[in-house]
Amino acid sequence: xxxxxxxxxxxxxxxxxxxxxxxxxxxxxxxxxxxxxxxxxxxxxxxxxxxxxxxxxxxxxxxxxxxxxxxxxxxxxxxxxxxxxxxxxxxxxxxxxxxxxxxxxxxx
Numbered sequence: 001x002x003x004x005x006x007x008x009x010x011x012x013x014x015x016x017x018x019x020x021x022x023x024x025x026x027x028x029x030x031x032x033x034x035x036x037x038x039x040x041x042x043x044x045x046x047x048x049x050x051x052x053x054x055x056x057x058x059x060x061x062x063x064x065x066x067x068x069x070x071x072x073x074x075x076x077x078x079x080x081x082x083x084x085x086x087x088x089x090x091x092x093x094x095x096x097x098x099x100x101x102x103x104x105x106x107x108x
Contacts, residue, residue, distance in 0.1 A: 002056035003078040004048040010069035011042045021068055022048045026055025
């Protein structure tokens with residue numbers, strides 16, 4: 001299974017639009033536009049999974065820089081997600097980070 005990153009998507013692009021664009025190159029196992037948790041609005045990128053590696057490679061080469069929904073999309077093989085410890089802010093014992101931005105200072 002090859003996972004493909006698709007960036008610079010129009011905010012009006014939906015899952016089915018991605019599926020349709022990639023289906024012309026082979027079977028699409030999954031296609032999803034990533035949305036913001038709070039607003040449910042597109043974040044401007046998505047992922048497509050294709051079972052056939054050669055078809056995925058052809059789709060990447062054909063669609064990268066191509067117009068999709070009025071925008072030239074960036075298409076590449078997805079890289080593994082980096083480990084982002086602590087999420088927002090920093091973890092414990094990192095000075096002032098994660099304490100409202102007031103710096104380390106004394107703890108009275």
